[in-house]
Amino acid sequence: MSNYFGEIFGGFQSLLVGLGITIKAFFDPVVTLQYPHESLKMTPRFRGHIELVGDDETGESKCIVCGMCQRNCPTGCITMAGEKPEGAKKKVLTSYVLNFTTCSLCGICVESCKFGAIAFSKDYNLASTNKNDFIFDLKKRLGEKS
């Protein structure tokens, strides 16, 4: 019989403690960030989609079209093409397309590039209703940027 009442009072007391916690939280300041109005500052190491790094003087890409990133990508989302203008000994990049819909942001391409030609970008709010918006032509973007 005693634990009958003990359980009632103990249980009721635990219910009141629970109410106390939620009411305290009710008057505490709000923790969430109001997204569309305020935006989050990304950490320097945030892995957005990759982008070509422009050579500081010429503004051209540092890429020598060796294809290491294309081969190492697990999902094969990088397609690039380059051609060797006669007279010059190094290949020149003509097109560098990243299919961001299959990229898993693992960073193997950035790691395998010996020339630091590609790096992670910082933009994260990429939303679009059309799949083709995510087929990035990185060479064009590099041109626009510089």
Next chain:
Amino acid sequence: MILDNVKKAMAALEPINMAETDYAAKGFHLDVQVAPEQVMQAAEVLNEELFTLEAVTGVDLLTFAKAAKKPAKKTEEEAEPQEETEPEEKSAPQMEVVYDFSHWDELCRVVIRARIPRDTPEIPTISEVYSGANWHERETHDFFGIKFTGHPDLKPLLLPEDADFHPLLKDFVA
């Protein structure tokens, strides 16, 4: 100490091959290869010693022998005993079913292997002793087509109900 009991009990079953492997290099202590029919007794032995079943793995050895035999150029030559010395079976290619057991009280991982011909892959089930094996065997059946005789209901688990293809076979064409 448990390892010795297991070795004694396993020796009683005269397995085809029993080797104590170095845990640091391979990840398990005892590697026992038994004939397919003895799989049930081996499981009972381990059940007495209170082992628990971790996983059942199927391996399709169709293209394994060719690749493994051409030794990689400069890797050190401590070749695996049972891979190389075995009389290379030019005869029918084989499939292997690997049972991983581990023990709670003492670090002792035992691996039981059984080789079955690839074209008639059949092996008795151990789900009476280890009911956990029920799902593992259904999954191995899904991926390799190995029929586990005596299994309560061997319908596909991870593949759709009407799946008749076995994706993990080396000659599987999507």
Next chain:
Amino acid sequence: MSVLLQDQNYETFEINLGPQHPATHGVLRVILTMDGEYIYKAEPVLGYIHRMHEKMGESKTWLQFMPNTARMDYLHALAYNHGYVLTVERAAGIEVPERAEYLRVITVELNRIASHLLWFGAFVLDLGGFTPLLYAFDDREHILDILESVTGARLTFSYFRFGGVYNDIDDDFAPATLAFIKRLRSRMPMYHDLVTKNIILMKRLKEIGPISKEMARRYGATGPVLRGSGVNYDIRKNEPYSVYPEFDFDVPVYTECDSMARYMVRMDEMEQSMRIIEQALAKLPEGETIVKKAPKIIKAPAGDYYAAVEAARGTFGVRVVSDGTNSPYRLKLRSPTYSNLSLFGEVAKGMLLPDALALMGSLDLVIPEIDR
């Protein structure tokens, strides 16, 4: 036990729990043959999110499979990275520098706390309480920010590499982690007052879903489900790997075998993980974070190798059969919740529907990890 379980010709009806159902946390479908509210037979149906990781493993090189490991159990992705990296390093015989091992342990334990916090929120949500979920997510966001500052990702980290880690921690990683630990320690009593000591929750979890030691052994259950049934089996202690032997932490074990025990095991494990992180941060050695001559092409001598790690949900084992080429010949991924769920059919027989959902919540299921 309902009257049905005695005689067979009682009229039952079949209900589909899932694949879209609020309490299954993913696409798990359970066909319940019910008599009123009592479950006569429960049969989980899997495969709705089966992507065949094991076949992908056979067609990719060793390093290319790394992102896949993080996408099986995305709540504790780092443990899966760790399991895969351990097996390949054991196969190819690659040494890992001391600092990298410490960084691995710190990030894995942080990820374990994040996984347990998410489980705690989702579990109480299954039982009907909404608010604890948002408090738990509030804490979890701090961990994700800390892990993002070092790995660059928030959920599916591909942070480990063979022979070390991707990049080093910056200098405000340690203060942020210690501040987080202090904050979580101050909030744990609030969680216990709001949820654990609540009489309604106790009535929902006590003596619900008994999993005996013998049944756990027969089904191969591991992790908190096993430790809730009185078995002291934790891979970090029983099969020490990486630098775990250098930290002293204890493994919470409860012997009541019911959902409350499994709940308490995970709540105490968060405290232990915090202890490990503190000791690891204190003893963090200097040095490079990836072995100098990390081979670009991994050459594992032919043969098969096995390694297991303690993920948040149990033993995650990777069995690799290598034939010396640059991609694995066969890659078997042993997922813990696969075995933990296999005993659901036997335990749920004769239970009420809400109790069966409490049991399923206490098993802490992540369906993509079961389906692989």
Next chain:
Amino acid sequence: MSLLQSEPIRVLAFLVGIIAFAALNAAYLVWLERKEAGHMQRRIGPKEVGPFGLLQPIVDGIKLMSKQLFLPKGCDPILFMIAPLMVMVPAIMSFVTIPFSETLVARDINIGLLMIFAFASINVLGLLLGGWGSGNKYAIIAAARTVSQNVAYEIPMLITVIGVVMVYGTLNLNEIVIQQAGGFWHWNVLNLKASLLMPVMFIIFFICTLAETNRAPFDMAEAESELIAGIYTEYPGMGFGVFFMGEYANILIGCALTVILFLGGWQSPFGETFVPGVIWFLLKLYAIVFTVIWIRWTYPRTTFYGLLNLSWKILIPISLVNLILTAAMLKVF
């Protein structure tokens, strides 16, 4: 008799007033619930539509009305359509006898309390027909649960109400409120002269109100995480909207009864003041509604047998003891 005093105009005015009160409340209680839940979970709640999200309920209402009403396959059309009405109409009918203030009561019937409980029992039937009519397995389980839950909680509620009626000797709600005049120490909840257990009676009555209106922690009818949406699973658009309005009207009735029977209806807590009775009544009403919402966002859901045990093993014995105690105390004093 001036135009205003004439009977049909008065009835019309009260009719429009009550339905407006019920509809507006149904909408803005949703807003209050989402705002309160938000702040309790350290977030904001609706904020975008209108200042402080005040237009959100209106927009939700329009959205619900714009949804297509279809009858699910295998459902019983008549029962399916009647059920929401059977939940909402009795709730709005019960507003007739609720005294908002000294004069502001639609029809001051001398058996007002009995009428409210008569209508409250129809609400259960509505939920049962809704669950059964929609032909969905989850809804049938929810319907079966709701019936036994309401039966189990009707009894302690009625026994408590008998205790109160014995103290005040009348079923007329206005009389009960008048007898609780004077400061808050005259309220029934502190009326220890009538029976020592009166505060416990207040708590039991409050728990029974929660259970009657299927609010957490007893929300068996709409157990989101188990039965998907319980009885409301198959109801699209305005079908769900009417059920929702019925549920919130029921909560209002329950809280209004709690206020009238225990917290002195429209009486002011400090004796005579110039503030009209309606203000006090609405203040107390919304305080109790705030508590109902507060409880929902704090506790997990009880199991079904836990809920029945609570009623049969704890609430009913205590309310019976109180009944005997009240009778004895009335005999003595």
